[in-house]
Amino acid sequence: MARHDVLALVLAGGQGNRMEVLTQDRAKPALPFAGVYRLLDFPLSNLRHSGVEDVWMVVQYETQSIIEVLAGGRPWDLDRSHGGLRVLPPQQEADGEGGWHDGNADAIYAHRDAIAREEPETLLVMSSDHVYRLDHSELLAQHRASGAVATVVTTRVPVAQAGHHTVIDVDDDGRVTGLADKPEKPAHGVVATEVFAFDTAVVLEVLEELASEDRGLGDFPDRLLPALVERGTVREMRLQGYWKDVGRPETYFEAHHDVLVSRTRRRSTDLRLDDPAWPVLSRDVPRMPAFVEQSGRVIDSLISPACRVAGRVERSVLGPGTVVQEGAIVRDSVLLHDVTVRAGARVHHAIVDDGATIGAEAVVGSARIAGDLPTTEELTLIGARARISAGAKVPAGDRVDPGGRRRQAG
Incomplete structure (x- = not known):
């Protein structure tokens, strides 16, 4: 009513x-x-x-x-x-x-x-x-x-x-x-x-x-x-x-x-984003379904439409249009729209914004954190459209703004 x-x-x-x-x-x-x-x-x-x-x-x-x-x-x-x-x-x-x-x-x-x-x-x-x-x-x-x-x-x-x-x-x-x-x-x-x-x-x-x-x-x-x-x-x-x-x-x-x-351990306090009685409504921009190549491996992750995965993705969320090339590894991270992770790159405990590119063999973030989940200071943040050079290392807690400037948290 x-x-x-x-x-x-x-x-x-x-x-x-x-x-x-x-x-x-x-x-x-x-x-x-x-x-x-x-x-x-x-x-x-x-x-x-x-x-x-x-x-x-x-x-x-x-x-x-x-x-x-x-x-x-x-x-x-x-x-x-x-x-x-x-x-x-x-x-x-x-x-x-x-x-x-x-x-x-x-x-x-x-x-x-x-x-x-x-x-x-x-x-x-x-x-x-x-x-x-x-x-x-x-x-x-x-x-x-x-x-x-x-x-x-x-x-x-x-x-x-x-x-x-x-x-x-x-x-x-x-x-x-x-x-x-x-x-x-x-x-x-x-x-x-x-x-x-x-x-x-x-x-x-x-x-x-x-x-x-x-x-x-x-x-x-x-x-x-x-x-x-x-x-x-x-x-x-x-x-x-x-x-x-x-x-x-x-x-x-x-x-x-x-x-x-919540996808694997449903609890009474969990939020169901796909509840047919109470769906989360959003602006819908149609894209092709995600594609996982033969070399790709996806474990406990959300893969959005138009993603292409040839590398390994674990416990992560990939936004629409994100590409993970062969040999790349994304673990415990949130990648937003149209991110590219090139061959051999490593991304751990990071949030990567729209359109950013992680160069080949680059390392972003760290696999080691003090607790079960990363703190703000342990998370690595990559701004929209930022370019991380091939082979570069962006340590845990660093920030890269949309203009490519790097600094540490805080």
Whole structure:
């Protein structure tokens, strides 16, 4: 059922500095995932399957990379004359107000007049760099039944990882009593997934009040959420199942590893990308099926359309059009679109961006890491269209940007 009393705002304007060379020329939500998807596909697919048809995309950094992924909203049936998909860039107003958004709360405030004109009862707001599945109809039902002015979707992560997120304190009745944004020593692992349901009128009113104090609004945890928590009407909805913030190289790699593992060891918390009842929808660019030559060997890997494998690929993800020549070895790596790994090259624990070429007999990354999965500092990142010379060695932790410049992590 279509939900015309709901307006969804998908926040896709962040630069994604933590992804380093991988977001130098694209917005983070446009990053490929699992070969044939983009990060932006996850929130849009969740909204489509939940019957939410009014979706506004807030953009800012490398906007064209987002526009290309959106394809006018067609993959999610959002290309329509009334409602559907709308792209919101930053606005420079005649009086000099407006300009670049300084955080997600500021982004909502910048578009407050357009939101108010639509008069939605509920404002759904979500980030676009997470991998997860969420039925928004369940969120909306709980939000309205509770009478909350805001509902924060939460999940539980290991305490050691909670410091990368906004930690949410919740009482026994599900009421949010406090929060700490990226604390150095988190008390527990309940964190915000960056999906929120707001009472539209209330949140716009509170934003106006906060803006009148002549201080920046920043992100939700800076001022908006604390102000709403003080009113005592913020509640949580605990997300069951898989959720991953893939905003850092190590978590982006880890999420790909989780997809590979889930193909052989299905667990209740796994994310099924191919669930026929809830498929991840994406812009479909037809290509030929992958081709594995007689010399090719593929083990526990995802091989996308138009790939050609004559070498050895283990525990890796190859994006569309990627070529692994005879004698080359790719292990424990994520290669995006149209990467070429020439004969005899070795790629270990690396993320290689679109169109990059690894020269013959070159060595990228290291097979040795301290734990089961590589840290950001252990991963080697190769930027889009970079050229690694034949016989070159790119050590673990090095970065090669799209211009070919090399540096170490950090």
